[in-house]
Amino acid sequence: MDLRQWFLLCITCTITTALFSCTAVSRAEVTRRNETDRLTLLEVKSNTVDPLGILSSWNSTVHFCHWHGVTCGRRHQRIIILELQSLQLSGTISPHIGNLSFLRELNLRNNSFISAIPPEVGLLSRLQVLRLNNNSLTGPIPQAITRCSNLTSLLLAQNMIEGNVPADIGSLSRLQKLDLRGNSLTGTIPPSVGNLSSLEYFMVSRNSLGGAIPNTLGNLRNLRQLALGENTFVGTVPSSIFNITSLELLDMGISQLKGSLPWDLGVTLPNLYFLSVAYNQFTGPIPRSVSNMSSLSFFIMAANGFTGSVPSLAEVRGLSLFHIAVNHLGSGEADDLNFLCSLSNSASLQKVDASQNNFGGAIPECIGNLSKTLNAFSLSDNALSGSLSSSISNLINLEFLSIMGNNISGAIPPEIGDLINMKQLHLGYCQFIGEIPDTLGNLTTMTHLSLRENNLRGTIPPSLGKCNSLILLDLGSNKLYGAIPPEITRLSSLSIYADFSMNNLTALPEQVMHIVDPFLFQDHQDRDNMQDNNRIIKIRECLVSIIEIGVICSTQLPQDRLRMSEVVVALQGIQKKLLAAY
The missing domain is CATH 3.80.10.10 (Ribonuclease Inhibitor)
Structure with a gap:
């Protein structure tokens, strides 16, 4: 072997040894970091109340990358997604969550987690999506969250988070969705929000934010939804907001705002x-x-x-x-x-x-x-005149109709009985004439019927007794006469309000027992002897007399009513008759 070959062999051996050494160190480091992720998940589990046992899979028999809600990256087997939404979980969010250094998405929405968002979330430098909406979280938005520079979605809506929106929230330059609705946030909207040039959704409605709406919001040229409603802002809406042509939703309701809308x-x-x-x-x-x-x-x-x-x-x-x-x-x-x-x-x-x-x-x-999809229509409390067109019957899915408090006259169109889905019909305080249409009895699902203070005449149609869902019936102050139909007095659903006053109506004796409390007679009926039966008859007669006095005192014309002295005499006579029964 010549010197050159020997030299190459030495270099090859040195490089091979170094590579094996580095690989061993690298594998050890990966194993250590993987163990950190596993231990972090166990800490998360220990802080979580899990009534459905969803986290029972988080045990040593299965690699943590296969635990429920866990997704790992292919290369390093590190956790990149933790998704545990809508699982009835409660407890607190463990501060150890900050150890999941490869985490890109944390989704705990629609649970019942309490306490504050741990500031350790700010250690998650790779985090892109944070979904904690619809929990019971309290405390402030941690300032450290602004260090999550890769965040695209920050969704904290429907919690009990308080305090101010972090002043430097505008440093999250990649943010596309910022949803803070339905919390207890105070202070003002930071002007730095205007720096979020990628923002598409900015939702802060249903908080206690105040002050002026910052003009910088007009810089958000990609904004699609802007929800500012139900806060306590002052002043006017910056004109720049009305120039965000990309807007699809603009909610500024219930916010104490002034001014006018641009032409x-x-x-x-x-x-x-x-x-x-x-x-x-x-x-x-x-x-x-x-x-x-x-x-x-x-x-x-x-x-x-x-x-x-x-x-x-x-x-x-x-x-x-x-x-x-x-x-x-x-x-x-x-x-x-x-x-x-x-x-x-x-x-x-x-x-x-x-x-x-x-x-x-x-x-x-x-x-x-x-x-025909219309289900609610109201023109009440205006200065309308004329009559109600029978064409209203075309609105076959109408459930709520109110034109009360107008000067509408003419007859109530009988075609209104075709609106079989009607729940509430308010035609009171108008000038309707004629009779109550018998066809109203077709509205069997109706719960509220008000015809008060019109000029309606005739008798009350017994067909109203078919409206067995009726809980409010107001026919007062008309020119109705005759007997109150027993079909109506037997309506057990009339639990809130029934008013027939200021008419010329009478109540037949046999109907009295349908409108008084049956417990008044319970003791006598239980004993069922001749003396008690006679007593019930006497009590019924007294009740009829009282109702007759009430009806006469409620007639439309004052000259037809009893004088007070006559009422006293009549009531004293009833009292004597009632005492004699005992």
């Missing part, structure tokens, strides 16, 4: 499917440009100070909810409700509420052209 709202936010500014202090008109929001499904502007006319929404064909109640819309003119006709283009319309405004004129005939 070009529908131009700058053409992609909205959800718009809520309800229960604020907005004024001015509803922008006519909203007709440009062709994707709009939820239009919620209730309880503000909006004025003027309601624009046509004929180009909005996917509307599901239209809620403009409690404003100052309309001018009392005949064409105030023309916008309702434009809603007939929305084939999926379910709810329309335009109550408590200043709308005048008649309810247009076109309401019968609204979608």
Whole structure:
């Protein structure tokens, strides 16, 4: 062997020895780190209450990479995903979770974990998704979480987390989803949120956040959903927010906001499917440009100070909810409700509420052209006149109808009895005339019927006795007469309210026993002898006399009522008769 060959052999041996040595060290290091992951999971298990026994697989008989909810990477066999959502788990989140240094996703949502989020979560430098929503977590959002620079989703909604949103939350430059809804957060929205250029979802509704909405939110050019509702903000909405053309959902309801909506709202936010500014202090008109929001499904502007006319929404064909109640819309003119006709283009319309405004004129005939999916329709407390069109019967899935508190007259259309899905029918405080339609008895699932303070005449139709789900029946202050049908007095469901007052009704003696507490007679009926039977008869006669006095005192015309002195004399006579029975 020459010198050259000998030299090459020495080098080869040296390299081979080094490689074997490094491989042995590397394997030892991998084993050590794998053991760290396994021990961490056991610590997590020891802090967790597991009523379904889901974590029973976390034992030495199976490699931890095959434990329930655990996913490991192929190369290093390190845990990259821990997914334990919706398993009825409780307890606390172990601070040892910070030892899972390869973890990319932690999903514990829809459980009942309590206590605070451990700050050790900030050690998870590879973490991309943190889902802890729908638990019972308390305490603050740990400041250390802003060190998780790879986070794309931070989902902490529906907990009891308190304190401030970390001021430097804007350092999470890769964040796409930030959902903090339904907690007890205070303080303000940090201006640094505007640095999250990749953010698509920013949800902080249902907290106690205050102060002004930062203008920097307008920098979020990729934002699709912005939920700020149910907080205590002050001032106006920054104009920059109305220029985020990518927005699909904008919720600012119940947030004490002021100002007006920009005239070009529908131009700058053409992609909205959800718009809520309800229960604020907005004024001015509803922008006519909203007709440009062709994707709009939820239009919620209730309880503000909006004025003027309601624009046509004929180009909005996917509307599901239209809620403009409690404003100052309309001018009392005949064409105030023309916008309702434009809603007939929305084939999926379910709810329309335009109550408590200043709308005048008649309810247009076109309401019968609204979608058959409509289940709730309210025009109550306006200044409407005219009659109720029989075309209302086309809305076959209607469950709630209220036009109370208007000047609507004419007869109640008998076709209303075709609305067999009706649950609540409120036609009170209007000027309806004629008789109560017998067809109302077809509404057998109805729970509430109010016809109070109209000019209805005739008798109460016995067919109402078929409405055996009725818990509220208000026929007071009309011009009804005759007997209250026994079919109605026998309705056991009438548990909340039944009012027949201010009519000319009578109650037959045989009906008395259906409307009084049967326990009044329990002792006498149990003994079942001649003396007690006679006593029951006397008591019944006294009750009939009392009801007759009540009916006469409730007649429509004051001159037809008993004088107080006559009532006293009559009641004294009843008292003597009742005492004689004992």
